[in-house]
Amino acid sequence: MTELYHRNYIDGAWVDGGAGRLAVDDPATGEVFAEQAVADAADVDRAVASARACADSGVLAAMRPVERGRMVRKMGDYLLERVDEIAVLLTREAGKPLWESRIEVEGAARYFEYYGNQAETVEGRSIPLGANYLDFTVYEPFGVSAQIIPWNYPLEMTARSMSAALATGNACVVKTPELDPLTNAYLAEAAEAVGLPKGAVNILCGHGREAGAALASHPGVNQIVFTGSVATGVAIASAAAKNVVPCVLELGGKSAAIVHRDADLDTVLSSVRWGIYFNAGQVCSAMSRLLVHQDRRDEVTEAVAEIAKGLSVGPGVERTEFGPNMAAMVSEKQRDRAEAMCAEAQREGAVAAAGGRKLNRPGWFLEPTVFSGVSPDMTIAKEEVFGPVLSVLSFRDDEEAIRIANGTDYGLVGGVFTEDVDRAMRTAQQMRAGQIFVNEWYAGGVETPFGGYGKSGYGREKGREALWNYVQTKNVAIALRK
Ligand code: NAD
Numbered sequence: 300m301t302e303l304y305h306r307n308y309i310d311g312a313w314v315d316g317g318a319g320r321l322a323v324d325d326p327a328t329g330e331v332f333a334e335q336a337v338a339d340a341a342d343v344d345r346a347v348a349s350a351r352a353c354a355d356s357g358v359l360a361a362m363r364p365v366e367r368g369r370m371v372r373k374m375g376d377y378l379l380e381r382v383d384e385i386a387v388l389l390t391r392e393a394g395k396p397l398w399e400s401r402i403e404v405e406g407a408a409r410y411f412e413y414y415g416n417q418a419e420t421v422e423g424r425s426i427p428l429g430a431n432y433l434d435f436t437v438y439e440p441f442g443v444s445a446q447i448i449p450w451n452y453p454l455e456m457t458a459r460s461m462s463a464a465l466a467t468g469n470a471c472v473v474k475t476p477e478l479d480p481l482t483n484a485y486l487a488e489a490a491e492a493v494g495l496p497k498g499a500v501n502i503l504c505g506h507g508r509e510a511g512a513a514l515a516s517h518p519g520v521n522q523i524v525f526t527g528s529v530a531t532g533v534a535i536a537s538a539a540a541k542n543v544v545p546c547v548l549e550l551g552g553k554s555a556a557i558v559h560r561d562a563d564l565d566t567v568l569s570s571v572r573w574g575i576y577f578n579a580g581q582v583c584s585a586m587s588r589l590l591v592h593q594d595r596r597d598e599v600t601e602a603v604a605e606i607a608k609g610l611s612v613g614p615g616v617e618r619t620e621f622g623p624n625m626a627a628m629v630s631e632k633q634r635d636r637a638e639a640m641c642a643e644a645q646r647e648g649a650v651a652a653a654g655g656r657k658l659n660r661p662g663w664f665l666e667p668t669v670f671s672g673v674s675p676d677m678t679i680a681k682e683e684v685f686g687p688v689l690s691v692l693s694f695r696d697d698e699e700a701i702r703i704a705n706g707t708d709y710g711l712v713g714g715v716f717t718e719d720v721d722r723a724m725r726t727a728q729q730m731r732a733g734q735i736f737v738n739e740w741y742a743g744g745v746e747t748p749f750g751g752y753g754k755s756g757y758g759r760e761k762g763r764e765a766l767w768n769y770v771q772t773k774n775v776a777i778a779l780r781k
């Protein structure tokens with residue numbers, strides 16, 4: 300028996316799963332400490348029916364938006380009031396340092412604040428058709444929003460979609476990740492605490508191929524948001540297409556930072572620390588490639604290798620404050636996959652300037668890693684590792700830098716480090732990515748739209764752009780009688 304068992308939240312009640320239970324381990328030790336109910340297709344049916352009934356009742360859509368917005372904002376307050384407790388559970392299930400878990404809980408709360416505030420700003424427009432007509436548009440919620448969540452930010456990713464969906468008057472069915480589903484329970488509690496109607500929020504965990512697939516293909520779903528791998532994204536988009544419903548895909552990346560000859564070294568190093576070692580590199584918008592002007596290559600490579608070597612790696616619960624530290628990866632499988640990619644990189648000729656191996660201790664730890672001598676054709680330069688692994692490449696001129704940066708199938712984010720504003724702007728124009736950082740990786744916030752070019756997906760989450768994922772436009776044209 301484990302100390303903790305979490306049920307699914309369907310139709311306003313905590314229920315066991317039709318597919319039994321799954322074990323949740325602590326990535327710092329590998330030991331199982333909790334169990335989670337596993338939904339089957341029948342559970343998904345019940346959750347969608349509940350959300351459908353809520354949406355069809357019109358209760359959310361009919362509310363004055365400011366009232367709905369206040370409820371959404373209060374869900375964020377609910378999380379903040381429990382930040383310490385949630386952060387501990389998040390660290391236990393996902394492995395991340397405790398200070399990072401706090402950032403994630405605060406980030407989740409921030410989504411509820413931001414989209415709660417936006418609820419009453421979703422205004423239509425009036426379209427002039429001449430004196431004989433009055434024409435206007437209104438935005439209506441799709442109805443039932445299905446959200447399939449990845450394990451790298453389990454709480455924040457649910458908050459991101461759920462807050463915007465609720466603010467615009469949709470009911471939600473969330474499929475949480477198998478590896479770290481536990482903290483999502485706080486969102487169901489929050490929905491209850493703020494008085495959202497039954498069915499507005501349903502949260503269930505289940506296996507991707509069963510519950511995930513059942514949700515993505517469910518005829519009662521009107522709109523889908525997915526974050527995760529390209530292969531699963533393709534399956535979800537195909538299921539959505541069969542039901543003719545829209546979906547937003549936020550997939551992976553192999554994002555590049557271009558370091559020009561005039562770049563400030565400390566600025567670059569601070570961005571490397573966050574860009575590739577935050578959440579042990581398990582971030583879709585991680586800075587996984589550093590493209591350095593050939594004149595600065597050795598100096599920058601040495602300095603980033605020092606950062607990697609200077610990080611203390613160990614259990615997340617012991618890492619309570621921001622500093623030179625990193626914790627476990629989410630699972631043995633992800634860690635071993637990343638380590639295998641490091642071995643492959645070395646076979647292809649890359650040199651490990653730091654790390655490259657797993658830690659010789661229990662738990663799913665990988666050394667913070669830097670590869671030098673990477674060329675654009677190597678696997679490590681093209682495929683997403685989803686771990687704390689930085690590849691350093693070099694370039695001769697601006698044109699080559701852009702060509703290498705744009706030379707993968709992905710296009711999620713990109714960065715440029717230079718003191719020359721013209722060069723920065725030209726680079727921003729030429730990089731094929733949904734978000735460009737100038738002199739600070741991860742600059743931006745909940746307010747700034749986020750999403751990919753190419754195989755990184757389509758649609759945008761965050762910012763005002765994301766609101767339009769959850770509403771459809773209705774035009775009303777009125778012929779005026781003489
Ligand atoms: P995944 O895409 O398989 O899983 C993400 C979510 O989709 C999970 O909730 C999973 O249960 C669900 N899912 C899986 N198969 C499904 C299906 N057929 N239909 C519906 N839902 C399904 O990702 P993963 O296996 O957890 O990780 C594999 C790789 O994905 C990682 O190595 C990484 O490259 C990438 N990834 C990216 C992100 C991101 O933020 N972009 C997040 C997590 C993983």
